[in-house]
Amino acid sequence: MSTHTEFELYDEIALKYPQKYKVFLLNDDYTSMEFVIDILMSIFHKSYEDAQKTMLEVHENGKGLCGVYSYEVAETKIMQVKRKAKESSFPLKAMMEKE
Numbered sequence: 001m002s003t004h005t006e007f008e009l010y011d012e013i014a015l016k017y018p019q020k021y022k023v024f025l026l027n028d029d030y031t032s033m034e035f036v037i038d039i040l041m042s043i044f045h046k047s048y049e050d051a052q053k054t055m056l057e058v059h060e061n062g063k064g065l066c067g068v069y070s071y072e073v074a075e076t077k078i079m080q081v082k083r084k085a086k087e088s089s090f091p092l093k094a095m096m097e098k099e
Contacts, residue, residue, distance in 0.1 A: 020099040021074040024063040025054070025081070031090040033059065039092065040066060043080045068099055 023044075025036060033055055040051035044066045057064035069077065078094040085092040 018070055020068050021071055021096040022068050022099055023066045023074045023077050023094055023096050025058045025066055026093045026095060027058050027062045028091050028093070031085070031092040035085075035088060035090055036092065039081055039084060043077055043084070063095075066094070071096075 025039070036055045036058060037048070037051040040046045040054050041048065044051075044054075046054065046066075054064045054066060066077070074096040078096060081092060081094040
């Protein structure tokens with residue numbers, strides 16, 4: 001009797017995945033396109049071509065998707081963007097939202 005319940009509980013636990021978060025860069029009027037491409041390549045590990053596409057998405061739509069990560073990784077990437085932007089005197093911001 002209890003064996004059946006244990007398997008059901010195991011199946012229920014096995015199907016739960018950690019919540020994922022989308023990380024976006026937000027458009028502003030001051031950050032250079034070259035800096036955005038650099039951020040996308042250095043922090044989000046995009047190829048130059050993918051970084052260009054995402055940079056244009058940010059420029060044209062107000063925000064661009066950089067990637068989907070666990071909460072901790074997303075939070076770290078946002079902090080890295082903030083630090084690198086501040087060091088370079090750009091107001092570039094990143095945000096995350098649940099997938």
